[in-house]
Amino acid sequence: MDLTKRTIASLRDGIKSLQFSALEVCAEALRIAGAENPKTNAYLRLCPERALEAARRVDATLAAGLDPGPLAGVPVAIKDVIVTRGVTTTCGSRMLEHWTPPYDATAVERVEAAGGVVIGKTNCDEFAMGSSNENSAFGPVRNPVALDRVPGGSSGGSAAVVAQGTATVSLGSDTGGSIRQPASFCGVVGVTPTYGRVSRYGLVAFASSLDHIGPFGRTVSDAAALLQTIAGRDPRDATSAFAPVPDYAEAMQQDVRGMRIGLPAEYFKELNSETGDRIMKGVETLKSQGCEVVDVAMPHTEYAIAAYYIICTAEASANLARYDGVRYTMRSKRTETLAEMYQFTRGEGFGAEVKRRIMLGTYVLSSGYYDAYYLKAQKVRALIASDFARAFEKVDALVTPVSPFPAFKLGEKIDDPLAMYLSDIYTITGSLAGVPCMSVPCGKTPDGLPVGMQILARHFDEPGMFRLAAAFEQAGGFAG
């Protein structure tokens, strides 16, 4: 049983037909995850007790003649910003190094209810803030495809474990590209669903109007199956959508002839030429499947980064105010007064990037600056959303690069925060508009580094997005 290449369907079928047990799959997943982890540092922690118990439950359900669920026995890794009852959840931060949540996120509950086996928590940029995974307080993750390079961020660990094959699928979170960019750097599928499609209950809040939970997989159908499991209204998240969840597997069986694909010129300007070549080849593949390709204009794209870094830091400065030394395990030992407790705990507990964002967010919300920054950014966000609305009057989906360049070397950009922010240009627009978007592998550069192609669709049109992605995969597009 080579677990590293198995799909959800092959594991589930193998377990249901008693070729192997869920317990055997789980033990093997834990073994290879433990053995491989020193290379990449992608897992912060494995949770063998919880995993083995879940696997035994699947085997027992099956032995009782009942259906163990669509994810039966599938090893799933969870980004460490998503809470797990009784399993330390650090958010990649010293602040939460010893924090053990008393409850499970809805997405985690749904994964386990579907027979999924949570095997461990994955490394990430601190509080999901970063594009390289170098902002983790517990050391960077190395890209399994090229160990001297970053896996992308902030969900770098969740992308790396799926690329490595130590988990079949994983959950990440995306605020401005934190699923799609690492998926592209590691050569796997990563999906940011429509805002509100998946409950955020139990996702540690970074920027609430932008935060999403979404899946990683090695195939489109694996990522879609995991989304199918976690999507849908949750009374515990008032922003979760009421819209019914369509059958994604069924949508993927339809062909894409006649689908209209838009190429926004604004996304092909500042592109590394190797990346551009791969994406254009991907577009040719879609054409050969019968898609019609048209040019569209997204004139406000160049303002997205500025608007995003106002909105996300403003929201973060409020969300992270809760780490005050009272409730979340850490309190500075230098504390004598109440004010010192707040200031020293936060000064010692947060890393450089988190401090930078709290400072920027506090600044843009501070008295007298609200109109010039936060309100202005919300208006520009509306303009960016209207770019999408207009484009989707003409086309069914947009195809763009995910990142201007492939995975860069560890340390290469860490000293230049603005350059790091600017690298998010192609993913941030979709986040601001709240549309579903995903990264699919689209060949490799001559150096062997994966390139990701982004597909964006209308609100709640995950079926159309998956249909296009599956057709691209079946036409050999992943290999380029």
Next chain:
Amino acid sequence: MKITEQEVKNVAALANLDLGAEEIHRMAHDLDEILTHIDKLNELDTSTVEPMAQVLYQAGETATLREDEPRPGFDNQTALANAPLAGAGQFKVPKIIER
């Protein structure tokens, strides 16, 4: 200069964030660069644009309201399990009233 080291100190106080001298120096430089980039937004006339605070909200106004029924919460011990300092069933913080 968009922001001075003194302003950085003021904002850090608002954010309850203790920053060292080196951090303040670096922060002023980084924020200056980012705020300069953010100035780009002033190229756009947004006088007639409605601000967008939420992505989408097609549900009716009361759709997200549930019945107000009592449900069990965490017990005291569970709620305090992650407290840096607890006692007598409470979170403990430094004294703020001098006698």
